[in-house]
Amino acid sequence: MVDRAFIRQLQGYGLTIAEIHYYRPDAPSLLQLFVWQEYDLAPDFPVLFEFLDHWRSEIDAALHSVRIAHDQLIRPSEWRAVNGVISID
Template sequence: MSRRDFIVQLKGHRLTTAQIHYYRPDAPSLLQLFVWQEYDLAPDFPRLFAFLEHWRREIEAPLHSMCISHEGMIRPTEWRAVDGVIDIR
């Protein structure tokens, strides 16, 4: 994690992921998936909505749907011990 990422987390930003389905301009019957991920503030999501406004202005691909996931809190990384050894030769 970079220093900037840690600092914005201390200011309340949390990792936000948006799965954006959109219609392809060259093939309007097909859907394409774009995944956007950034540290943002819930529930207003100013960075996400700024990106969507940029999309609306600059990209000729109409949106179909979007799913937003948001990490709720800073916590230690989770790990677990694995019993066994995998030998790769």
């Protein structure tokens, strides 16, 4: 069984981390932080925006700001198929 995250990376997805700052209605003077991490496609970030749409419709907290960090962990220059066996004695 192959890891879902590894398959996503081979499909061009990279690790995306979002810092989501928000206010709750019961404490409007307190800015809170939620950290979200998932594999997503830059620069459109469809997975992140789907999550933020869910947040706006289902979670009773007002978004203040979102800060995004993204990196493709596997790049064409770093990963290649190798046909051979390496022996370590």
